[in-house]
Amino acid sequence: MFRSESLEDGQQLLTKLGALTARARELAQLQRSRVELAVALQRGMLPRDLPHPEGVHLAVGYMPANHGLNVGGDWYDAFTMADGCIGLSIGDVQGHNIQAAAYMGQVRVVLRALASVTGDPGELLGRTNDLLVSLDTDLFATCTFLRLDPASGTLECARAGHIPHIWATADGRSGIDEEEGGPPLGVLEGASFPVACHRLTTGGVFVLPTDGVVEGPSLDLDEGLGKVRRLAEVTAAAGLGVDTLAGGVMKLADSVGHEDDAAVLVVGHDVGSAGRRPPTG
Template sequence: MTWRRHPRSASADDLLTALGRLTERARKTAESQKARVELAEALQRSMLPTRLPAVPGLQVAARYAPARNGLDIGGDWYDGFLLPDGSLGLSIGDVQGHDVEAAAVMGQIRIGLRAVATATTDPGEILRRANDLLLSVDQGLFATCSFLRFDPATAVVESARAGHVPAVWASPGGCGLVEDETGVPLGIVPGESYPVVRRRLSRGAALVLVTDGVVEGPAYPIEAGLEAVSGLVGSAVGQGASAGELAAAVMGVAALTEHTDDAAVLVLMGADGRAAPG
């Protein structure tokens, strides 16, 4: 017996053609998204400092981790640079949104903070001017941010925050959240003011700042994340951990939250009178 293949109907051919087009479109979309993610990550990495300055009386360390799902990249940053009076300026923040646009705005804010800090070293004034600068370029995005100034002559930290996650303060005697008064995030309200808080960073004490990618996840509330960081920081400081060890340990909390956002950690730790690496 001879078997013959029945010809496909026109409708079947049309269906296969349409399926092929959809598959090709999906492939191109995936490739485009992958390219945008890779570009965003490259931008992010290139804009973060390769090292943080060392000043007497302070250990400083930082860590950054991209999003776990590889898509939400680009908005978080940390930075550190010397100010004209010899003190150290530090910032950490998170731009609304993700991908290339957020990475580009993050770079603008970071450069803007550095530029403003050449004219004033007051953290509240730096944030006020940076806020007005971000509004003037009309990017349509906002950012949370904390800016700090460490004076090596007095070991005093001056800080101001713009809607950013509270810091964690720890000393050998205890630890807790630093819920200082805050202004609204940068890029929302013109003329906003940012209160400045001053505290002395004694030897062995630590001030730890994070972005919400460290302490918040899809099923992990930010309160639980901050509690986990607070407990970890208190234990690490009590055991004499270095700033670098502490920064790495705090970043480990992000694994618990299963964060979908990128994440950054910045640690300041009081040291002896010599410049101390993180």
């Protein structure tokens, strides 16, 4: 009798374990499907092609946070504006779910659409911000928008709560942007976004990362920005090109120690093109 009851109990336990295992597999497959959908959504919203203005080179790097349950909302974009200048944006949506990925697509589309109305980066971020505030969601985004004139190398830049960009020149100088920015997009109606002017020099680079590249448990923000600055300085001085620099920045992202999105946009001036070398700043 004892032996029969023990066998029955064991069989019941195995049946319950089998049912739990099947349920766990079903949930895991569902989560994988959600992550794959969100990653596909993210990648589908990123530009397939980058502009190729004479004398300017662009390079990007991107790694989605598709580890475990994380799905983020980092993006980059580059497009030709009506006046022939290049619009460049990079940003990060708060949150790690499919809603963040969808919101990222909204922000990117709004920036492109409003760029046909105004080319001023500060006004563009202001209008985008007010539109996002009107959506009345709990999400917000940080962003940097640059307007690049390929002919002169002039860069007009406005930041909305985003981390600073980094610059370096072919003669060995480098720095981290210290200009004032505005709040994240979608938080405060009527917010203003100051515009700073820089100059892209021959052989110089501008590096625009998201915080997933430079900040995490094993790397604080200042240290991460410093590492990117050194990478930019060495790459520009050696004339290694924007693709090499973007690759080096993404390798740094692997060492940050977390599972956030990571993206970078690198802008460089063709070292083979003719022209003067005005100061960066």
